[in-house]
Amino acid sequence: MARRRQAVTIKHVAADAGVSLQTVSRVINNEANVRPEMRERVQDSIRKLGYVPSLAAQRMSGSRSYLILAINDRDRTIEDWRARQGTDWVDQMLLGGMLKCAEHGYRMIFELVDTHSDHVERELLGAIAALQPDGIILTPPHSDNAQIVALLHHQRIPFVRIGSIQNGAGIPVSMDDEGSASQATQYLIDRGHRRIGFISGSRDYALSGWRVNGWKAAMAAAGLDYEGLLAEGDFSYASGEAAARQLLEAPMRPTAIIASNDQMALATLEVARLLQIAVPDELSLISFDNTPLVHFTQPPLTAVDQPIAATTSKAVELIIAAQKGDQVTPELTVVSATITERESVAPPPGNSGA
Structure with missing residues (x-):
């Protein structure tokens, strides 16, 4: 029976590079306070050993989970999925959010929550306790749900409200409806x-x-x-x-x-x-x-053409910036939509157009 290949861990990388576990963690997390020569030594060991950073390793610093939680409306999302009518709101969210997360070593987790439920606070608190996310993305109608916004504000977790134009708690991001x-x-x-x-x-x-x-x-x-x-x-x-x-x-x-x-x-x-x-x-x-x-x-x-992917990508950027302690303005961020021209528009009958 073949022996299972031993997984390469952060400890192996630290030993090979001759540095501390904390130094390897800082390199993995792309933190600024690492000397260039030390960063290069750790990266050489990572490449040589074939090490793939895990979330557990990334969390070693104890200050971040490297998870961003995106919350969508349960009933409407499930209804769209079951109808199989080609709606791609969730797909576009994942496209923009996951790609931007990957650039920064984060992961995006997707959850469905019923904004009308009497148990919405319990659902959210359960997800937060289980995942300990670094930030949360709210989509309509959660974005303007006063109960949800107040709960997240009380939890002191950075959160973005997509589709909201209200200043106040959280970071509002609009697609300029x-x-x-x-x-x-x-x-x-x-x-x-x-x-x-x-x-x-x-x-x-x-x-x-x-x-x-x-x-x-x-x-x-x-x-x-x-x-x-x-x-x-x-x-x-x-x-x-x-x-x-x-x-x-x-x-x-x-x-x-x-x-x-x-x-x-x-x-x-x-x-x-x-x-x-x-x-x-x-x-x-x-x-x-x-x-x-x-x-x-x-x-x-x-x-x-609503810029769902670009908006979610921007939401991830804002959350990561807030998590790092960068100054994030609470003022409205607007990601503008465009019109995709096809064949369903013509001048009205009897009018040759402009």
Whole structure:
């Protein structure tokens, strides 16, 4: 029976380099207070021995866990996973967060928490006790949950609130939902549209209201009336169907619609097909999110491309900086979205466009 190969440990590296365990730990953790020649000696031993740093070794200093905990909304995440409808919020979070963590020798752990649960404090405290994270990333609607924010503030753990524009406890990071909705509205106005409908998202998410505000602001700035052009959804496909029918079956239907997420945009596209309203010749359509599904619709959908990966990456940077004692401003950090142009927008009927 073959003998199991003995794992190389931090002790082997220290012995080979002729330095203390603390010195090896400081090199592994990329700390500044190590002389260049000492750092090079330790790195030579790491390469020679094939040592792979473990979290246990990284934690030797006792001040950091090298774990960042990202928390997402349980019910909606599980619903999206089970529906298998191509939403990739979690994928993009992992892309941005894990890559940035890897640059700094950290790991990102992903947890689902029900923000409406009576046991939310117990769930969070249990996760914190088990993982001892160096920082926590909150996503909507947790970002503006006063109970969660107060709990983390009391625990004195650095935390970032993605999708929040509120200053105060924690570090707010916004994807500029209001500005993105305004930008999408102006995009349609510039192409000649005057009756632009908007399908809002769930009231559980503060960002839903910010997007409505952005749409209204752009309409008002252009001197356009938005009365009767707002329909409420909840980010689900079914709610998008109902909202689209409300707008498209009205006596004065809009010539363009902005939907607050891709699922509701897909529902709007289907309702338009059933009502024999051609997209984009008779109806222009813009979505939020830019998930994989909208690339392959007929026509492919123009969409607000939310910078989820870049925002999560920025959140990791801010947490690591705070953990290291760097000065982190509590003021709002904004990671701006862009519009990805495809084939679902055209000038309105009877208008040749700008």
